[in-house]
Amino acid sequence: EVQLQASGGGLVQAGGSLRLSCATSGFTFYDYAIGWLRQAPGKEREGVSCITISDGSTYYADSVKGRFTISVDKAKNTVYLQMDSLKPEDAAIYYCALIAGYCFGVRRSYDYYGQGTLVTVSS
Numbered sequence: 001e002v003q004l005q006a007s008g009g010g011l012v013q014a015g016g017s018l019r020l021s022c023a024t025s026g027f028t029f030y031d032y033a034i035g036w037l038r039q040a041p042g043k044e045r046e047g048v049s050c051i052t053i054s055d056g057s058t059y060y061a062d063s064v065k066g067r068f069t070i071s072v073d074k075a076k077n078t079v080y081l082q083m084d085s086l087k088p089e090d091a092a093i094y095y096c097a098l099i100a101g102y103c104f105g106v107r108r109s110y111d112y113y114g115q116g117t118l119v120t121v122s123s
Contacts, residue, residue: 002026004114006096011120012086020081022096030054033103034079038092050103059106091121
């Protein structure tokens with residue numbers, strides 16, 4: 001059974017940092033791409049970042065480029081999203097998700113989704 005467990009959300013002041021984790025199990029890690037999406041109240045879900053596990057290629061939405069970094073620990077089957085210089089507009093529920101193969105860019109749709117973790121940014 002595919003499982004994705006996101007964690008690491010919380011309350012942070014604008015300009016601060018958080019690191020989200022996505023622990024995974026139940027599939028062959030190297031055959032997939034894993035990404036992060038977010039959804040703020042009243043807004044559509046948007047893709048934030050994606051990493052293709054097999055070749056390490058990474059993609060970022062323009063709104064987070066230069067501030068967020070996606071990485072992977074293959075030994076732990078875990079993907080991280082380091083979020084620096086957080087802004088109030090980054091506040092949302094963040095979800096990790098996976099899709100077979102490659103990212104081919106920042107994605108809004110995946111094959112499987114984990115539960116979300118809430119990020120709140122105070123101004």
